Amino acid sequence: MAYLTLILVCQLAGELAVGALAMPVPGPVVGMVLLFILLIAIGSVPKGLDQTATGLLNSMSLLFVPAGTGVMLHFKLLGEALLPLSLALIFSTLATIVVTARLMQWLGKERADE
Numbered sequence: 001m002a003y004l005t006l007i008l009v010c011q012l013a014g015e016l017a018v019g020a021l022a023m024p025v026p027g028p029v030v031g032m033v034l035l036f037i038l039l040i041a042i043g044s045v046p047k048g049l050d051q052t053a054t055g056l057l058n059s060m061s062l063l064f065v066p067a068g069t070g071v072m073l074h075f076k077l078l079g080e081a082l083l084p085l086s087l088a089l090i091f092s093t094l095a096t097i098v099v100t101a102r103l104m105q106w107l108g109k110e111r112a113d114e
Helices: 002-021 027-042 047-058 060-073 075-080 082-113
Strands: none
Touching: 002 027, 002 047, 047 060, 060 075, 075 082
16 A cells, blocks of 8 residues: 555645646656656565556556547547547657667666676
8 A cells, every 4th residue: 555655645746846846747657757767766675565566557548548548538539630630640649659779778788888
């Protein structure tokens, strides 16, 4: 229960930071970064946190049900914006592939230098 509370406190801190600083990033993303920084400071992932996070990840598919329902409710609106949405989806996918490939190349060089 303590680790679930930690996850939720990090999310709340992220939401508060986004609200206070008017950041253009979702609060849970900032909370995840805060949790990541905390884990770096600790130096490892505690077993209880790993178990809690794994349990949440195993139930993640349930979290997509409301989003899928929202998509179906606004299907007509999505159809009207099909071209810009398609272009954004294609561009973001290609950008993700390029950034991931560059990062892997960079990390591979770092490891080869060791």
